[in-house]
Amino acid sequence: MSFVNMSQDNLETTPARRHFLLQASALAASVCLPHSMAWAADKKSARRIVSIGGALTEIIYALGASQELAGVDTTSLYPEAATKLPSVGYARTLSSEGILALAPNHVIATEDAGPPAVLRQINAAGVPVTILAANDKFEGVLERVTRLGTLIDRPMQAAQLVEKMKADWQRAREPILARKSPAPRVLFILSHSPGQVMVGGKGSSAEAMLHYVGAQNAVQGFDGFKPLTPEAVIAAQPDVVLFTDQGLSIVGGVDGVLKLPGVAQTPAGQKRRVASLEAMFMLGFGPRMPQAVTALDNALLKVMST
Amino acid sequence: MSATAGAISLTSRFTTGLLNRPVWFLSLVLLLCFWVAAWAGAVPVTTDDWLVLWRHDEPLTSGAYVLWNLRLPRILFAALVGAVLGLSGALTQGLFRNPLADPGLLGVTSGAACAAALTIVVLAGSGIDIPVAWRFWILPLAAFAGAVGVCLLLDTVARWLTADSIAGLLLTGIALNALAAAIIGLCTYLATDEQLRSLTFWTLGSLAGGSWPLVGTLLVLLLAAIWYVRRLVSAMNALALGEAAAAHVGINVRHLRRRVIILVALLCGFSVAWCGVIGFIGLVAPHIVRLVIGPDQRRLVPLAMLVGAIILLVADTTARIVAIPAEIPVGIFTALLGAPFFLALLTSVRKGG
Numbered sequence: 001m002s003f004v005n006m007s008q009d010n011l012e013t014t015p016a017r018r019h020f021l022l023q024a025s026a027l028a029a030s031v032c033l034p035h036s037m038a039w040a041a042d043k044k045s046a047r048r049i050v051s052i053g054g055a056l057t058e059i060i061y062a063l064g065a066s067q068e069l070a071g072v073d074t075t076s077l078y079p080e081a082a083t084k085l086p087s088v089g090y091a092r093t094l095s096s097e098g099i100l101a102l103a104p105n106h107v108i109a110t111e112d113a114g115p116p117a118v119l120r121q122i123n124a125a126g127v128p129v130t131i132l133a134a135n136d137k138f139e140g141v142l143e144r145v146t147r148l149g150t151l152i153d154r155p156m157q158a159a160q161l162v163e164k165m166k167a168d169w170q171r172a173r174e175p176i177l178a179r180k181s182p183a184p185r186v187l188f189i190l191s192h193s194p195g196q197v198m199v200g201g202k203g204s205s206a207e208a209m210l211h212y213v214g215a216q217n218a219v220q221g222f223d224g225f226k227p228l229t230p231e232a233v234i235a236a237q238p239d240v241v242l243f244t245d246q247g248l249s250i251v252g253g254v255d256g257v258l259k260l261p262g263v264a265q266t267p268a269g270q271k272r273r274v275a276s277l278e279a280m281f282m283l284g285f286g287p288r289m290p291q292a293v294t295a296l297d298n299a300l301l302k303v304m305s306t
Numbered sequence: 307m308s309a310t311a312g313a314i315s316l317t318s319r320f321t322t323g324l325l326n327r328p329v330w331f332l333s334l335v336l337l338l339c340f341w342v343a344a345w346a347g348a349v350p351v352t353t354d355d356w357l358v359l360w361r362h363d364e365p366l367t368s369g370a371y372v373l374w375n376l377r378l379p380r381i382l383f384a385a386l387v388g389a390v391l392g393l394s395g396a397l398t399q400g401l402f403r404n405p406l407a408d409p410g411l412l413g414v415t416s417g418a419a420c421a422a423a424l425t426i427v428v429l430a431g432s433g434i435d436i437p438v439a440w441r442f443w444i445l446p447l448a449a450f451a452g453a454v455g456v457c458l459l460l461d462t463v464a465r466w467l468t469a470d471s472i473a474g475l476l477l478t479g480i481a482l483n484a485l486a487a488a489i490i491g492l493c494t495y496l497a498t499d500e501q502l503r504s505l506t507f508w509t510l511g512s513l514a515g516g517s518w519p520l521v522g523t524l525l526v527l528l529l530a531a532i533w534y535v536r537r538l539v540s541a542m543n544a545l546a547l548g549e550a551a552a553a554h555v556g557i558n559v560r561h562l563r564r565r566v567i568i569l570v571a572l573l574c575g576f577s578v579a580w581c582g583v584i585g586f587i588g589l590v591a592p593h594i595v596r597l598v599i600g601p602d603q604r605r606l607v608p609l610a611m612l613v614g615a616i617i618l619l620v621a622d623t624t625a626r627i628v629a630i631p632a633e634i635p636v637g638i639f640t641a642l643l644g645a646p647f648f649l650a651l652l653t654s655v656r657k658g659g
Binding site: 071074087092093094095096097098099100101102103112114115116117118120121124204223225226 | 349442497514634
């Protein structure tokens with residue numbers, strides 16, 4: 001009875017045996033490979049940077065180092081020219097081989113970049129990977145500019161950019177600080193698809209921007225972004241609903257916003273006070289942050305005056 | 307097509323000819339896939355890069371580095387993970403005598419995902435300072451522990467609640483999966499924006515982590531499993547007739563069930579821990595084989611491994627090369643390439659009677 005033994009035919013041809021021959025030789029071979037050695041990247045030749053993170057790309061452009069960019073990720077949408085560069089894909093699903101194929105000698109990334117195994121592989125191939133953590137504070141942005149300037153040998157340009165940003169910041173913040181009117185309550189809504197609507201709570205990047213324009217985040221009950229619930233929206237009683245441009249068009253413009261559960265029962269809904277800004281501009285925390293503060297302030301003032 | 311349909315074939319070993327010996331045919335296809343996958347990629351590879359092993363003194367070219375340190379371990383890893391998923395799928399469907407069963411039903415996937423979610427959200431949120439050197443290992447280790455833990459828990463709970471009934475195992479599995487899904491949902495709700503994205507991309511699955519040590523470990527695991535399964539497959543054929551019938555021909559169903567669960571937990575747990583969730587293969591690879599050669603487990607198991615290896619290798623290679631220099635999550639392609647193929651096979655088999 002063949003209940004006991006598997007047929008001989010199957011034994012001989014199990015795929016693993018086939019694999020084994022192939023892999024045993026490859027495995028033995030790999031031991032001989034100089035692992036730590038590496039990538040034949042010539043450190044003296046022109047710098048080639050892969051930038052992973054929209055804000056980092058923006059800073060690199062602002063420092064006048066755009067010609068050193070070998071590749072960017074999908075969030076690098078500004079300036080327009082950055083979208084013409086080779087794209088290494090979404091920051092979370094990077095490909096080690098794809099990035100190495102661009103022959104970079106430096107990969108600069110936000111802490112979003114991943115998967116971690118890929119970053120390790122790139123590093124092991126002899127291409128340094130520098131992670132520049134993001135920060136919702138203006139001071140954090142300045143620090144990032146300075147660090148990036150050092151990394152790509154443009155400390156002078158970085159210092160100039162920091163000075164310029166500080167001056168712009170002063171100009172942007174002055175009217176806001178001088179204003180005496182009560183802070184409007186703003187509800188920030190993030191929407192990637194019509195069925196997926198999130199609200200920015202405490203400590204979210206949206207709240208940081210609202211704080212800088214002297215507005216108040218209408219939602220205080222939770223941290224970060226959470227799904228929108230009608231009761232929470234009504235309880236928040238926002239004076240203004242704020243969107244990203246992309247999110248506003250997804251939910252179907254101002255009329256679409258009013259159809260979102262709960263919004264019609266708030267002061268913002270009753271007076272059709274809906275504002276929006278481009279996502280990377282408003283929440284990118286890059287060199288355009290002072291301009292973003294002014295633009296957000298103007299947008300809020302405009303809807304509040306209606 | 308159901309796993310219970312058809313009797314145990316005792317004559318299959320005597321068949322001849324290429325199509326009657328699909329193992330040879332599929333092995334050839336797999337080798338061809340290896341060949342294509344090794345040459346395809348973002349960095350061009352030359353014949354010299356293959357020969358670099360025999361001349362280690364000179365500095366490596368980029369092609370040689372990528373080929374030997376990134377691409378080869380990755381494609382071998384992809385094929386091994388595919389084989390593991392095919393094997394686990396065949397064993398699970400055989401155990402449950404249910405064509406809709408896949409290794410996920412035993413809680414492997416949800417257990418790993420649950421542990422991963424808890425690690426990403428709770429551990430990171432608790433503020434415990436984990437040494438940098440451990441950070442890379444902690445997620446796969448937790449996921450592996452979660453996969454194996456939930457599998458064994460499922461077996462124990464099911465045995466306790468429903469005696470030795472396999473239908474009971476199935477139902478308990480569904481309940482436990484729902485429970486795990488609830489915990490994942492809770493973690494998703496508690497997660498910060500960044501943790502949420504980590505979690506989402508972990509569940510999408512990726513073979514980017516493939517390295518020689520992983521290939522070696524998985525190969526040893528798979529070889530040991532094949533050695534072990536060799537003695538189980540005939541018993542599983544008997545199980546296809548029903549638990550009572552299997553017991554009558556002298557099969558200890560309880561032992562068989564325990565062994566299959568441990569095997570699937572270890573194999574699938576390992577691959578899920580390193581690659582995240584790669585669905586579809588465990589479910590469909592055994593079906594593809596069964597459509598062509600019938601339900602005999604002795605032939606089904608090796609062929610399901612080969613088919614799984616081929617599907618995952620082709621899917622991963624496609625994921626690597628369609629958007630150079632970017633990469634697309636592999637889970638998209640396993641279903642995108644596998645599902646139409648499966649449907650085509652289904653219609654042709656039905657038409658041909």
